[in-house]
Amino acid sequence: MNRENETLWTLKSEYVHRLAKQGLRVDNRDAFEYRDIEVTPGYVTRSPGSALVKLGNTTVLAGISMDVGTPFQDTPNEGVIMTGAELVPLASPTFESGPPSEDAIELARVVDRGIRESKAIDLEKLVIEEGEKVWMVFIDLHILDYDGNLFDASALAAMAALMHTNVPKYEDEKVIRTESSMKMPLRRVPVETTFAKIGDTLLLDPVLDEEKAADVRLTIATTDDGYICASQKGGSGALTVEEIEMIIDKSFEKGDFLRGILKDNMKG
Amino acid sequence: MGGKSEVPLLDKNGKRIDGRDLEELRPVKMEVGVLKKADGSAYVEWGGNKVIAAVYGPREVLPKHLANPYKAVLKYRYNMAPFSVDDRKRPGPDRRSIEISKISREALERVVMLEYFPNTMIDVFVEILQADAGTRCAALTAASLALADAGIPMRDVVAACAAGKIDGKVVLDLKKEEDNYGEADMPIAISPRTGEIVLFQMDGLMTKDEYMKALRLAVEGARKINEIQKETLKDKYKITNLSGGDNNE
Numbered sequence: 001m002n003r004e005n006e007t008l009w010t011l012k013s014e015y016v017h018r019l020a021k022q023g024l025r026v027d028n029r030d031a032f033e034y035r036d037i038e039v040t041p042g043y044v045t046r047s048p049g050s051a052l053v054k055l056g057n058t059t060v061l062a063g064i065s066m067d068v069g070t071p072f073q074d075t076p077n078e079g080v081i082m083t084g085a086e087l088v089p090l091a092s093p094t095f096e097s098g099p100p101s102e103d104a105i106e107l108a109r110v111v112d113r114g115i116r117e118s119k120a121i122d123l124e125k126l127v128i129e130e131g132e133k134v135w136m137v138f139i140d141l142h143i144l145d146y147d148g149n150l151f152d153a154s155a156l157a158a159m160a161a162l163m164h165t166n167v168p169k170y171e172d173e174k175v176i177r178t179e180s181s182m183k184m185p186l187r188r189v190p191v192e193t194t195f196a197k198i199g200d201t202l203l204l205d206p207v208l209d210e211e212k213a214a215d216v217r218l219t220i221a222t223t224d225d226g227y228i229c230a231s232q233k234g235g236s237g238a239l240t241v242e243e244i245e246m247i248i249d250k251s252f253e254k255g256d257f258l259r260g261i262l263k264d265n266m267k268g
Numbered sequence: 269m270g271g272k273s274e275v276p277l278l279d280k281n282g283k284r285i286d287g288r289d290l291e292e293l294r295p296v297k298m299e300v301g302v303l304k305k306a307d308g309s310a311y312v313e314w315g316g317n318k319v320i321a322a323v324y325g326p327r328e329v330l331p332k333h334l335a336n337p338y339k340a341v342l343k344y345r346y347n348m349a350p351f352s353v354d355d356r357k358r359p360g361p362d363r364r365s366i367e368i369s370k371i372s373r374e375a376l377e378r379v380v381m382l383e384y385f386p387n388t389m390i391d392v393f394v395e396i397l398q399a400d401a402g403t404r405c406a407a408l409t410a411a412s413l414a415l416a417d418a419g420i421p422m423r424d425v426v427a428a429c430a431a432g433k434i435d436g437k438v439v440l441d442l443k444k445e446e447d448n449y450g451e452a453d454m455p456i457a458i459s460p461r462t463g464e465i466v467l468f469q470m471d472g473l474m475t476k477d478e479y480m481k482a483l484r485l486a487v488e489g490a491r492k493i494n495e496i497q498k499e500t501l502k503d504k505y506k507i508t509n510l511s512g513g514d515n516n517e
Contacts, residue, residue: 102366102367102369102370105363105366105367105370106367106370106371108363109363109364109367113471116471117452117471117472117473118473119473218468223473226475226476227473227474227475228470228473228474228475228476228479229471229472229473230470230471231454231468231469231470231471232371232468232469232470233371233374233465233466233467233468233469234371234374235374236374236375236377236378237378238378238459238462238464238465238466239464239465239468240463240464240465241463241465241480241483241484241487244465244468244483245480248476248479248480249476252476
């Protein structure tokens with residue numbers, strides 16, 4: 001991380017901690033309140049599915065690409081999901097160009113896990129010829145503006161993009177991108193909710209200043225039918241079993257809130 | 269990878285494929301000081317997992333610009349040998365091992381007293397020689413032992429263990445077939461003195477009740493692992509300290 005910023009971060013961190021102790025936040029939100037969320041599906045029209053998500057100032061563009069490839073040997077009757085994330089340098093002074101950083105890899109893998117492990121995509125419907133040819137779903141996350149909580153914004157953008165994806169036609173060994181064969185077959189709606197612990201205070205949806213000041217972060221992915229499908233702790237702090245239990249309850253509640261936004265968006 | 273279990277993972281008596289009960293750990297063996305060159309080292313055999321960990325440092329920070337004037341830089345490298353799994357693993361770091369290395373390092377940052385060694389680096393290397401699910405837990409367990417063996421001051425010795433769900437039942441310490449065909453996996457690590465959770469991941473499908481049951485079970489498992497860690501460290505001093513003199517921990 002940028003060394004010259006260290007003093008500044010230390011001062012900000014003390015401020016965030018002081019506020020947290022009084023039950024306050026830098027942007028006057030309640031502890032378990034999301035920032036304003038805007039979802040714009042179909043933001044890029046070249047892609048068979050995309051969505052731009054703004055979570056406060058944090059901006060993530062998710063784009064889906066569809067291609068035909070061979071399935072994995074152990075799952076011959078399933079399509080393939082691949083998720084990547086790029087923390088592009090225009091999004092933050094701390095992002096650098098080059099191969100994906102460990103933060104980018106973790107982000108992509110946690111978003112991937114929420115979608116994969118919930119079996120959100122009906123992968124059996126993406127088989128063209130069993131064991132030979134299947135649809136490959138590439139989910140690419142482009143981080144455009146970084147003001148904290150990339151996990152929730154990215155998972156929401158990925159899901160919004162998938163909900164608006166049309167699977168192209170495949171005829172005579174060719175992908176016809178101008179025509180659609182079906183909507184992306186979806187079975188569940190997973191979303192991710194991220195909490196930060198500052199001192200002894202738990203907060204939902206940390207902004208960048210809170211994220212930097214936090215000792216630990218916990219991301220929970222829930223489904224619309226009452227399951228937890230992924231979890232990931234980050235940061236060098238620790239959590240108690242009781243804190244995790246409390247976060248689980250909140251993440252179902254807030255997950256339903258996020259799913260409500262996705263649903264409204266489908267109508268609009 | 270979360271496929272349907274075509275093979276039953278539990279028999280009619282509720283026993284698992286290797287004859288274990290639902291809440292039973294696989295056999296675990298540990299040893300410290302197994303490598304000559306390293307400042308500290310440990311070997312952990314955990315069911316079908318064979319893992320070796322080494323610690324170098326505190327030593328000079330490379331590359332130099334990473335040096336921190338307030339505390340030591342902790343590095344953690346989880347690496348799988350190409351022959352550790354059925355299908356050869358391409359050598360070198362892949363996305364999975366980069367993620368595991370990150371969260372394992374964060375777990376250790378909680379307990380290692382990095383503030384004692386500003387402008388230095390502590391390297392933790394873990395090699396998976398043979399994998400049978402639960403390698404990140406075995407690796408972190410070995411890494412903590414190696415750090416203790418290197419004499420690095422720590423607030424606690426981190427212990428790890430996983431719980432999960434197979435055939436609809438919450439179970440402790442999944443082996444490979446259970447991980448592949450089971451429904452969920454939750455690897456965790458604790459700081460045993462406080463009971464806090466320092467590493468935590470989960471994937472698969474679990475209800476809240478199953479999730480909390482798995483979490484509590486994994487914490488209990490990690491506590492058992494910690495008992496073996498403590499015995500292992502004590503054993504080392506039984507052998508080397510023939511005079512029986514004390515060592516102020």
